[in-house]
Amino acid sequence: MAAAAATSAAAAAAVTDHVADGTVRIRPATSADRDFILGFAESFSAFPLPAGRRRETVDAGVRADISRHLDERPQGSHFFVLEHDGTAAGFIHLLLGTDFFGGAPTCHVSDLAVLPAHEGRGHARRMLDHAERFAREYACTRLTLSVFPGNARARRLYEAVGYADDLLRMSKPLDGAD
Numbered sequence: 001m002a003a004a005a006a007t008s009a010a011a012a013a014a015v016t017d018h019v020a021d022g023t024v025r026i027r028p029a030t031s032a033d034r035d036f037i038l039g040f041a042e043s044f045s046a047f048p049l050p051a052g053r054r055r056e057t058v059d060a061g062v063r064a065d066i067s068r069h070l071d072e073r074p075q076g077s078h079f080f081v082l083e084h085d086g087t088a089a090g091f092i093h094l095l096l097g098t099d100f101f102g103g104a105p106t107c108h109v110s111d112l113a114v115l116p117a118h119e120g121r122g123h124a125r126r127m128l129d130h131a132e133r134f135a136r137e138y139a140c141t142r143l144t145l146s147v148f149p150g151n152a153r154a155r156r157l158y159e160a161v162g163y164a165d166d167l168l169r170m171s172k173p174l175d176g177a178d
Contacts, residue, residue: 015130022085024123026130029079029091034070037079037091038063040113048150052173066111069093080130082114082123090114092127096138107135109145124154128161 014027029037041063045055069077076096081088093111098104109131114123135143145163147154 015133017126019122021121024126025083025086026080026092026127027083029070029081031070033079033081033088033091036081036088037070037093038066040091040111041066043113044111045148047148047152049148050150050171052171053148062111066093069110077110078134080127082127084118084121084123088115089118090123090127092131094131094134096140099142102141104141105139106142106144107131107138107140109143112145124157125161128157 014025016023016025042059044062045053045058049055049058070079078094078096080092080094082090082092090113091111092109095108095110097106097108099106109128112124112127114127132143144166145158146169147158149155
């Protein structure tokens with residue numbers, strides 16, 4: 001019980017880093033961050049989507065999923081906001097779970113986004129580093145994420161920090177489906 005409390009406290013702590021152009025802080029999201037986080041919903045489809053995926057359907061699905069997690073705060077769902085010099089600049093949503101194959105604890109990067117005005121400053125990489133520290137604090141054996149094939153910029157970043165293909169999800173659009 002004490003270990004779980006210590007882990008929860010560590011996960012709730014903010015992390016501050018001083019960078020060349022200011023101070024970066026990653027902190028747990030609060031209810032006041034809801035609109036900021038939901039403001040990114042359309043950014044998750046701002047690149048070529050796979051055949052049969054309509055942008056408005058993807059946007060609505062992302063918005064609904066994030067809203068549900070923000071409203072219900074299910075166990076294992078954790079949002080963090082990155083602030084640059086006190087201004088919210090991005091967020092990451094982490095999900096604790098269990099590996100299907102071996103049953104070990106895992107952490108999944110469900111959502112990660114940075115405001116366009118703050119891109120190119122290493123914020124996404126900082127949030128991925130935060131996700132790794134968070135996953136290690138929870139004794140996770142694997143850190144996963146999903147990315148659309150057309151999101152080349154994100155794929156380059158993920159590969160640069162050590163992510164590699166694990167499972168490949170394939171789909172075939174059926175008549176009228178999106």
